[in-house]
Amino acid sequence: MSLKSVNDILGILALETQREQQPFQQLLKYWPEVVGTKVALQTRPLSIQRDVLSVATASAAWAQNLTFQRQSLLLKLNTKLPQPLVNIRFSTAEWKRSPLLIPQEQTLSPQDHPSYLGENMFMSPVKNSRESANIAFENWARMKQERSQYLSLCPQCQCPTPAGELQHWGVCSPCRAKLINQGIADS
Ligand SMILES: [Zn+2]
Numbered sequence: 001m002s003l004k005s006v007n008d009i010l011g012i013l014a015l016e017t018q019r020e021q022q023p024f025q026q027l028l029k030y031w032p033e034v035v036g037t038k039v040a041l042q043t044r045p046l047s048i049q050r051d052v053l054s055v056a057t058a059s060a061a062w063a064q065n066l067t068f069q070r071q072s073l074l075l076k077l078n079t080k081l082p083q084p085l086v087n088i089r090f091s092t093a094e095w096k097r098s099p100l101l102i103p104q105e106q107t108l109s110p111q112d113h114p115s116y117l118g119e120n121m122f123m124s125p126v127k128n129s130r131e132s133a134n135i136a137f138e139n140w141a142r143m144k145q146e147r148s149q150y151l152s153l154c155p156q157c158q159c160p161t162p163a164g165e166l167q168h169w170g171v172c173s174p175c176r177a178k179l180i181n182q183g184i185a186d187s
Helices: 003-035 037-042 060-068 070-078 130-150 163-169 173-181
Strands: 043-049 052-057 087-091
Touching (some): 003 043, 003 070, 037 043, 037 060, 052 060, 060 070, 060 087, 163 173
Parallel strands (some): 052 087
Antiparallel strands (some): 043 052
């Protein structure tokens, strides 16, 4: 078999795979647009088999809700898809295994943030009681003051700044935001 005919066959195979995937790929493209971002985050289209679309949902309530809206979703989707769907099945079964359609923002733990000051800084030193409201405020004000005393100063604006911010950026976060706005620092 010549190299050319191998390439021809590979070309045909690639085309066929493309054709098979196309309806589903197109559906993935239109899904968030048709259902809206809010619903798109709670759903993940899984496959199209015999013109029936399978969609994983984050919860049984979503599956139920969307099953009620199935007809209107079908109408909207079918105006966009080359091959009309006959039904949509919603189920929570595959939710955990299916990949995210819309990448969610990475969650950053507080400890990882440069502005993090440590656990103790956020704990009020006063117990909750009605008469201690004033004391609570005084303590809070004192704590804030004490906190700012041992924080380093931002070289730009001389404000007390968490060490993490200075370490990361050399300035406090408001100053950094200004620098980014001025195009001096990268976000
Ligand atoms: Zn500053």
